[in-house]
Amino acid sequence: MSLTATALSPAPDPAVAGSSSRRSLPAMLLLFVASGCAAMIYEVVWLQLLQLVIGSTAVSLGVLLGTFMGGMGAGSLLLPRLVSPRRDPLKVYAALELAIGAMGLLVLLGLPHVERLYLLYTGYGAPDVLLRGVVAGICLLPPTLLMGATLPAVARRVKSDPEGVAWLGFFYGGNLAGAVFGCLLAGFYLLRVHDAATATYVAVALNAAVALIALALPSSTRANEAEVEVEEEAGPAVGVRSVYLAIGLSGASALGAEVAWTRLLSLMLGATVYTFSLILAVFLIGLGIGSAAGAVAARRASSARVALGVCQWMLAAAIAWAAFMISGSLPYWPVMPELAPSPWYMFQLDMARCLWAVLPPACLWGASFPLALAAAASPGQDAGRLVGRVYAANTVGALLGALAFSLLMVPAVGTAGAERVLVGLAAASGLVVLAPLVRPTGGALRPGLAAGLALATAGAGLAAWALPPVPWQVVAFGRQTTSVLSQAAPGIVSEVPEERGEHDIFCTYVGEGANVSVAVTTSPDGERSFHGAGKVQASTRAVDMRLQRMLGHLPPLLHKKPESVLVVACGAGVTAGSFVLHPDVKRIVICDIEPLVPTVVAPMFGAENYHVVDGIARQNPHMVNGKEVEVVYDDGRHFLNTTREKFDVITSDPIDPWVKGCAALNTVEYYQMCRDHLNPGGSVSLWIPLYESDVETARSVIATFFQVFPNGILWSNDREGITYDAVLYGQVEPTVVDLDELQAKLDRPDHAPVKLSLREVGFGQGRVDGLEEGVDLISRYAGQAPMLKEWMEGAQINTDRNLRLQYLAGMSVNSMLDQRILGGIRKYYRFPDQTFVGSPERIETLKQLRLSPTRWE
Known part of the structure; x- marks a missing residue:
């Protein structure tokens, strides 16, 4: 209110003004509940969307969180300095809420433009971290400055006496109560059922409603200007x-x-x-x-x-x-x-x-x-x-x-x-x-x-x-800790080799990295496992070794001359190490979010991964069997989004899609990044789990991949006749597998190590006398995109905007429906004559081995 207006207006009755102000305090408390709800929805949405741009590493999350909280703190300091206490607190508060809503829309609509600008100048090392901070600041500082200013703005509605301070505590508590509701509303409904845009619109509507109600409440008035001057001149408390x-x-x-x-x-x-x-x-x-x-x-x-x-x-x-x-x-x-x-x-x-x-x-x-x-x-x-x-x-x-x-x-x-x-x-x-x-x-x-x-x-x-x-069992087995402890021998808790019993699971290593906690264990029969996110991510078990070798051998064998490879997620290094054996491969780039995995965990599996990362402790990049191996510590999506290098083969073996954040490595946009970073004739292969999943989750993963790779192929990894997990394979061009050329390549002297590597995990004569490794490998075919259109109909496509997969997978994490998933797929089976060609004898062997539906029963 201006001085002129004050002079012309009749002086308000202090008793009436104070009574009106006190009566409006409960209504203001409710406004803070709604405001807190909107703020938490924004926080969840913004951090999710911005991590897609600057990555999901600990550094990126720290930059985002620091910017968010720094903006809040700065806003709380700046408002009392920039806005006079003579202004009506409720009108200031209403203006702030409207501005927050406007900024929420601006972040949602402007983020694609900010991302394009970021990609023009991004790099590695300290400059890249600085640039991530700039992006976070552009997107988060304006709205968080406004959010931080709301409580100081309304604080001027009360006096700094014990009763007024108590009301400020209630406002703060009401804001937190609203944040609880906003957190659950966003996580369990708005983002699970709808998407980031819908969640933003709900938050904007809450801001607008809060602003309108605040404007409708009785205005805050002062008895006289002297009261304002006293408040402005009062010093702080002692100490x-x-x-x-x-x-x-x-x-x-x-x-x-x-x-x-x-x-x-x-x-x-x-x-x-x-x-x-x-x-x-x-x-x-x-x-x-x-x-x-x-x-x-x-x-x-x-x-x-x-x-x-x-x-x-x-x-x-x-x-x-x-x-x-x-x-x-x-x-x-x-x-x-x-x-x-x-x-x-x-x-x-x-x-x-x-x-x-x-x-x-x-x-x-x-x-x-x-x-x-x-x-x-x-x-x-x-x-x-x-x-x-x-x-x-x-x-x-x-x-x-x-x-x-x-x-x-x-x-x-x-x-x-x-x-x-x-x-x-x-x-x-x-x-x-x-x-x-x-x-x-x-x-x-x-x-x-x-x-x-x-x-x-x-x-x-x-x-x-x-x-x-933290018990190592929690790092290794996570939510299954009680189940594992209840079924295992008492010696499972042993961590000292000398005290290890013959039935004990022994923990070899536990590490808490910046991004992931990891462990390596050895079972009573000598199988070693790499644990991350509270579950086994890779192991020397036959079923896991077969999958890891499939990921590493299928793409280069189906390529005419693969020279460059990108491996997203190192794990035990078995997939990355498989490329070391291929004579045409000259460069292998391994991208992992956690430095402990390539430097500590993967070397523990050196015999299985052909020591692909053993040299990383001395030099990066380093040479292995004549190949240049480089390890990049970054979020795989961020690396692909920012690198200008192209590859002949890209393999992606991330943590399970139910783990928060991993759905970003299974979106349409991520697969498009992979496709755009392929050289002509290149391919993308992706691991997907069918265990700890349900039909809707599997349909979402497969349909999303096939939307980008409409000629893609699904290869199954069987365990005693049951599909345990699978590999998705895609090329820009239609895939044609010539069985004769494939086997001829494997029979070449320079591919003898590849042939032996396949035999070690059960492909070829180890399963059936006289069976060729190439035919056996291709017999893992389970389906192709054009044939599965009906099965995929109605599947929820996972995009950056909705990240639907993490909500679907999170609901089905305790399901074990891999047989049902495979049963749905096999109903649409027919032999792909245009995909598999070769001699009549090999084609017939292929059909008899795997392609007949009776082999899946």
């Missing part, structure tokens, strides 16, 4: 810097814990998109409950500073509780996912486990904010500046905690070491707040308080020292 430091440390421990515990709980519960939504919802529920309780405590406590300090010491104990529960209790709860009657049953159990472990510390983190507001408040202070400073301190701490723990702490000292640091941060926060009270300025020493702080510090140190490490 307020220690409060800012304490709430910053609290924010650092909160986001650090979210990083560490989300990582552990996603292993334990299964890393589906639903698990991440549940974990985030539990954190937000605790923050909301705690902020409401903290608001009540702030109003009633005789000393908000003491209450804040006690809260931080309780938080140190609660962090220790959560760490003990996550590593020492939850893995041994009798929960067996394979017995669950439906996914919703498992979601309930997962929610209960998360609440049991994480809710206590989350509540205390939530209570810290209103208590910090009360401790920092002074009479007559501008409430907007008060909230802005405390919120900014908390957000900056959270930003530093998220980056430090995700990029540095967990990879350096593991999750157990990170949890010890978290306990220390909470204890440090308590000391920062309470230590000045041991000898107040001008006061006497308080020996009782000093002794209490010393005992609390010793207790926190003892609790941190006693925290257990």
Whole structure:
């Protein structure tokens, strides 16, 4: 309101204005619930879409999270400085909400243009990280600045007295309550059933509704201009810097814990998109409950500073509780996912486990904010500046905690070491707040308080020292830990070779990398397995070796002269190593998101992968059998989207599609990237699991691939007559397999190692006397795109916009329907005369081996 308008208007009655303002506070609380819901929908959508552009590595996620939180903190500081307290808080709040909605639409519509600009200038190393930050800043800073400004804007609606501070705590809690609903709404409905655009439109509608209701509420008025001047000139409370430091440390421990515990709980519960939504919802529920309780405590406590300090010491104990529960209790709860009657049953159990472990510390983190507001408040202070400073301190701490723990702490000292640091941060926060009270300025020493702080510090140190490490069984078997432990011999827990029994599964290696936790185990019969994301990703078992060799041998054998190869996801290195044997191959590029896999895990499988990455520790790229082998540490999609190199063969063997984020390696757009990076005559091959899946999930994967490769072929990997998993194969040109030429190539002296490699995994005479390796390999044919059109009809196509696959696969992760999937495919079988050619004898052998439907029964 302008000064002129104020002078011409009659002076409002202070009693009437105050009563009207107080009556509108509950309505404002509801507005913050809706605003929090919209903000969380945006956060889920934006982070999902931007990871498609700048990658899903820990660095990329850290850049995104840092930009998001940095914008929020900056917005909370800037608004009180840029917007005069004379302006009506509700009108400012309404304008912010409308602007957030506009920015939400702009991000959705403008992201493709930003991506094109990014791809023009991207590279590797530090410049690339900087460019990722620029992209994140362009997309996230404007809307997050506005989001961070909303609470300081509305804070000016109340006074900085105990009652007003309590209402600010309730607003903060209401915002978190809305965020819980937004998190679950986006994760379980909007993105599962619709897509990112629909979710954005819902959030925009919420912003618009909040703005209109805010404008309809009674305006905030002042009794006179002198009241505004008093608020602008009031200084901060005594010792307020220690409060800012304490709430910053609290924010650092909160986001650090979210990083560490989300990582552990996603292993334990299964890393589906639903698990991440549940974990985030539990954190937000605790923050909301705690902020409401903290608001009540702030109003009633005789000393908000003491209450804040006690809260931080309780938080140190609660962090220790959560760490003990996550590593020492939850893995041994009798929960067996394979017995669950439906996914919703498992979601309930997962929610209960998360609440049991994480809710206590989350509540205390939530209570810290209103208590910090009360401790920092002074009479007559501008409430907007008060909230802005405390919120900014908390957000900056959270930003530093998220980056430090995700990029540095967990990879350096593991999750157990990170949890010890978290306990220390909470204890440090308590000391920062309470230590000045041991000898107040001008006061006497308080020996009782000093002794209490010393005992609390010793207790926190003892609790941190006693925290257990994550069990290797959780890293290896994840959600199946209880099932494996219940079926195995007691010796499965043995990690010392000398104590290993003849029936024990022995853990050879456990590592917690920046992106993935990995393990290598050896079974009682000597089979070695590589575990990632809480399940076996590769092994020396016959069925897995056959699949890995199929991925590595099929594409170059069907190519006239393959010289360059891209392998997306290293795993045990068996697929990448298979290319080493092919005489025409000159260059092999291996792209993996986790450095531990090529440098530590794959060398443990050197005999099976022909030592393809053994030289990486000395030199990158390095030479193996005359081939140049280069390892790139990046998200496979991001590498393909940014490299200008083209290849004769691209193989993709990512983690299962039910793992959050992996659906991005199975979208139409990703397959188009693969196609566009092929040299003429090149091919793409892709591993797909048919176990832990259902028909709709399999149809989505296959139909999406065949949409880009309309002449694609499906090859099955059988286990005792049952299709265990499969390989999708596609070329731009129609595929024609000449059986005579294929076998002639295998019979050449320079292909003798390839021939032997196939025989080692059961192709050829090892299965049937006189059977040729080439015919046996091709006999794994299971179907072709034109013949499966009817089976694929109505399949949900996985795109960047909907990432439908991760929602389908997340629902079917406990299904074992591979026989049903194969049964549906075989109904549409007929021999592809245009695809397979050769001598009548080989064609007849091929039909008898595999192509007759009776062989699948």
